[in-house]
Amino acid sequence: MKGLTDVLTLSLVLLSSGIAVAEGDVAEGAQGERLYQAHCAICHGIGGTGGRGPRLNLAKLRRAPNQPALVRIIRGGINGTEMPGSWMLSSDDSQSIADYVQALGEREPEVVPGDATAGRKVYEAQDCAACHIVGGTGSSLGPDLSDVGMRRSAAYLRKELVQPGATSPDGFIMIYAVPASGDPVEGMRENEDSFSVQIRDANNQFHSFRKTELKTFRKQRGKSLMPSYGQKLDAAELDDLVAYLASLQGDE
Amino acid sequence: MRSLVGVALFVAFVFGAGAQVSYERVLDGELDKGHWLTYSGNYAGFRYSPLDEITASNVKDLRVAWIYQLPDGGHVETSPIVVDGVMYITEPPGTVSALDIQSGRRLWRWTRPDQDRTKTIGFPKVNRGVAVLGDTVYVGTLDCYLVALDARSGAKRWEAQVAENRTGHSITVAPLALDGKIIIGVSGGEAGIRGFLDAYDASNGERLWRFYTIPGPGEPGNDTWGGDSWKTGAGPTWITGVFDPDLNTLYWGVGNPGPDWNGDVRPGDNLYTSSVVALNPDTGTLKWHFQYTPHDTHDWDANQVPILVDADWEGKPRKLLTTANRNGFYYVLDRETGEFLHGTPYAKQTWAEGLDENGRPIVIPGTEPTEEGNLVWPSLQGATNWFSPSYSPASKLFYVSVREMGAYYFKSDVEYEEGAPFMGGGERALKGDDAYGALRALDVLTGERKWEFRLQSPPWSGVLSTAGGLVFGGSMEGNFYALDAESGEPLWDIQTGGSIAANPIAFAVGDRQHIAIAAGTAILTFALP
Numbered sequence: 136m137k138g139l140t141d142v143l144t145l146s147l148v149l150l151s152s153g154i155a156v157a158e159g160d161v162a163e164g165a166q167g168e169r170l171y172q173a174h175c176a177i178c179h180g181i182g183g184t185g186g187r188g189p190r191l192n193l194a195k196l197r198r199a200p201n202q203p204a205l206v207r208i209i210r211g212g213i214n215g216t217e218m219p220g221s222w223m224l225s226s227d228d229s230q231s232i233a234d235y236v237q238a239l240g241e242r243e244p245e246v247v248p249g250d251a252t253a254g255r256k257v258y259e260a261q262d263c264a265a266c267h268i269v270g271g272t273g274s275s276l277g278p279d280l281s282d283v284g285m286r287r288s289a290a291y292l293r294k295e296l297v298q299p300g301a302t303s304p305d306g307f308i309m310i311y312a313v314p315a316s317g318d319p320v321e322g323m324r325e326n327e328d329s330f331s332v333q334i335r336d337a338n339n340q341f342h343s344f345r346k347t348e349l350k351t352f353r354k355q356r357g358k359s360l361m362p363s364y365g366q367k368l369d370a371a372e373l374d375d376l377v378a379y380l381a382s383l384q385g386d387e
Numbered sequence: 388m389r390s391l392v393g394v395a396l397f398v399a400f401v402f403g404a405g406a407q408v409s410y411e412r413v414l415d416g417e418l419d420k421g422h423w424l425t426y427s428g429n430y431a432g433f434r435y436s437p438l439d440e441i442t443a444s445n446v447k448d449l450r451v452a453w454i455y456q457l458p459d460g461g462h463v464e465t466s467p468i469v470v471d472g473v474m475y476i477t478e479p480p481g482t483v484s485a486l487d488i489q490s491g492r493r494l495w496r497w498t499r500p501d502q503d504r505t506k507t508i509g510f511p512k513v514n515r516g517v518a519v520l521g522d523t524v525y526v527g528t529l530d531c532y533l534v535a536l537d538a539r540s541g542a543k544r545w546e547a548q549v550a551e552n553r554t555g556h557s558i559t560v561a562p563l564a565l566d567g568k569i570i571i572g573v574s575g576g577e578a579g580i581r582g583f584l585d586a587y588d589a590s591n592g593e594r595l596w597r598f599y600t601i602p603g604p605g606e607p608g609n610d611t612w613g614g615d616s617w618k619t620g621a622g623p624t625w626i627t628g629v630f631d632p633d634l635n636t637l638y639w640g641v642g643n644p645g646p647d648w649n650g651d652v653r654p655g656d657n658l659y660t661s662s663v664v665a666l667n668p669d670t671g672t673l674k675w676h677f678q679y680t681p682h683d684t685h686d687w688d689a690n691q692v693p694i695l696v697d698a699d700w701e702g703k704p705r706k707l708l709t710t711a712n713r714n715g716f717y718y719v720l721d722r723e724t725g726e727f728l729h730g731t732p733y734a735k736q737t738w739a740e741g742l743d744e745n746g747r748p749i750v751i752p753g754t755e756p757t758e759e760g761n762l763v764w765p766s767l768q769g770a771t772n773w774f775s776p777s778y779s780p781a782s783k784l785f786y787v788s789v790r791e792m793g794a795y796y797f798k799s800d801v802e803y804e805e806g807a808p809f810m811g812g813g814e815r816a817l818k819g820d821d822a823y824g825a826l827r828a829l830d831v832l833t834g835e836r837k838w839e840f841r842l843q844s845p846p847w848s849g850v851l852s853t854a855g856g857l858v859f860g861g862s863m864e865g866n867f868y869a870l871d872a873e874s875g876e877p878l879w880d881i882q883t884g885g886s887i888a889a890n891p892i893a894f895a896v897g898d899r900q901h902i903a904i905a906a907g908t909a910i911l912t913f914a915l916p
Contacts, residue, residue, distance in 0.1 A: 219816075327843055327864070
């Protein structure tokens with residue numbers, strides 16, 4: 136039930152902080168903003184700063200270059216991602232959300248303290264490439280970070296560095312499994328159905344088990360293979376590393 | 388290809404020589420136990436196969452017999468009909484196919500044009516199957532026609548317009564064939580239609596009667612709608628009902644009131660939405676009704692298949708109607724009178740303290756949708772949904788696929804506009820590992836849980852039970868599986884590679900029992916080696 140509490144708390148925070156935004160700089164599109172706060176902000180952040188979902192306060196959205204495309208995504212979702220379709224929204228409501236989201240791209244960009252060039256040196260010094268790929272280089276144990284600055288807000292990146300796993304995306308979960316014969320396996324869940332589970336361990340090896348073969352099968356919510364960098368880095372280094380990650384915008 | 392089709396047709400003809408699906412044949416399920424003649428297998432809604440070749444001891448050897456890939460893909464929710472060597476399925480958005488049950492090869496295919504351009508408000512472009520009566524196949528279409536096809540060739544015999552599609556009326560439900568008539572309902576619960584159930588003459592498509600699920604002015608129940616709200620009150624009839632030939636009564640589930648989540652504009656109980664209605668099938672007149680969710684504001688359609696069970700109730704034999712409703716409660720009613728006998732939750736629900744002595748929910752204040760969102764169990768898609776439950780007369784258990792999922796419900800302003808969404812809100816469901824599913828076995832009289840088999844996520848698969856002591860179900864991750872009907876122990880499973888959102892059936896090829904299910908965009912059949 137922990138996950139549920141998280142969702143509840145988060146949405147309460149978002150809803151209450153939403154009032155401040157409503158009194159701020161968005162005069163028009165109150166309906167779009169209200170719907171955005173209710174349906175979208177839990178993942179995309181108040182003001183589109185990103186969170187579990189990508190940032191939306193961009194001049195141009197990669198998957199939605201124009202308003203009709205954005206409405207299509209709002210209504211239909213994006214296959215293979217956490218983005219659900221909101222078929223129950225009327226087309227007027229979808230359009231007012233789309234208008235609001237497009238207006239977010241005209242706001243001043245998020246101010247990120249720290250220096251991205253210095254942050255790159257921190258990334259190298261901490262050997263982040265031992266687990267992450269940027270621009271095709273590095274190891275694949277952790278998520279590819281090539282465009283993480285487009286997908287996540289600076290605040291989210293900072294939180295993940297300090298408290299890894301605290302706000303993991305849906306489906307990203309650590310598994311501890313003990314087969315009837317053989318050694319325990321701990322790793323990231325790659326896939327799971329009602330009868331089987333597929334795990335990638337800390338050595339980047341795949342394991343597949345029938346659940347009936349397991350003596351122990353534990354989902355470790357909130358746990359991550361990544362160590363916390365809250366103590367390893369001083370405040371300036373952390374700022375710089377966040378700035379570097381926020382600068383990673385992919386190939387385009 | 389021409390000669391191949393010719394050969395296939397010849398085989399079917401040899402298989403089906405001289406036989407027809409008569410009303411009497413459907414009534415006598417035991418006589419024809421190798422076939423699957425009507426949506427739920429029998430008129431009582433059991434979705435139970437009397438075939439017993441596949442058992443708890445040999446099901447581990449079950450293997451694929453054949454696979455039919457639907458060439459056009461789509462959301463496949465079809466429940467096949469099998470008669471005299473031929474399986475009849477629907478393919479979204481508007482195709483009927485006849486398959487040879489021995490080989491899986493197609494015998495004919497009929498497609499209604501332009502169904503991808505139809506208005507389907509609040510649901511994907513799906514169809515849940517056909518009905519067969521005599522030598523005719525009946526199908527409802529997304530553009531809201533009932534079409535009769537020749538069972539041997541797929542040639543169209545006639546079509547009847549049920550309603551106009553431009554108003555948001557559509558058909559996804561499999562028709563129900565009774566003696567000389569075809570019963571068919573409509574979708575459109577998110578379009579502010581005034582719902583109804585129709586009967587058509589099976590021979591020529593002439594409409595015999597129409598029962599409006601929303602009473603008009605002067606009719607009993609109209610006063611449960613404030614102002615003119617009855618005109619856009621929804622109450623769709625999009626899941627196949629059941630029939631008691633002895634009582635000559637048709638039982639049909641009625642869907643949500645419109646608009647779905649904003650109840651302010653339709654004060655009152657909103658009869659006969661989120662109810663079951665008992666009708667005289669000769670006239671369409673109402674015998675009784677029972678409303679599961681008065682003034683529903685969560686879109687908890689009562690579009691489930693009721694199951695008609697005869698059992699001793701407090702020492703006396705009684706004719707019962709049982710339902711696991713989308714609102715999270717299991718109900719036992721007297722099907723002669725509609726009297727509420729018993730009700731109990733079968734899934735997590737946070738909206739009612741319980742049911743009163745008449746079966747009316749004691750609603751917990753503050754559980755209605757709000758502008759900010761209000762967390763309630765079950766989610767909009769319910770503790771169960773349209774996919775069929777099953778009843779085994781051998782185990783006396785009621786099997787149901789259960790969705791354990793909560794959602795934030797939202798309310799918004801809405802105005803009716805013809806042919807446009809009329810919903811007034813929505814939900815944000817708790818997903819991922821905050822939700823799960825189960826196949827549960829309930830005591831049919833008490834609703835008490837006997838066992839459950841946990842599923843990774845909330846399912847969209849119906850359930851089949853068999854005389855071999857097995858229960859079959861499916862998962863959204865593609866598992867198709869068999870459980871021991873008495874204990875729930877998993878005995879067999881296969882990863883089909885596609886989500887299962889359909890109902891399983893059983894049939895026989897010769898004396899060999901087969902199980903069939905739609906998974907992903909294919910029909911899979913299984914048999915022992």
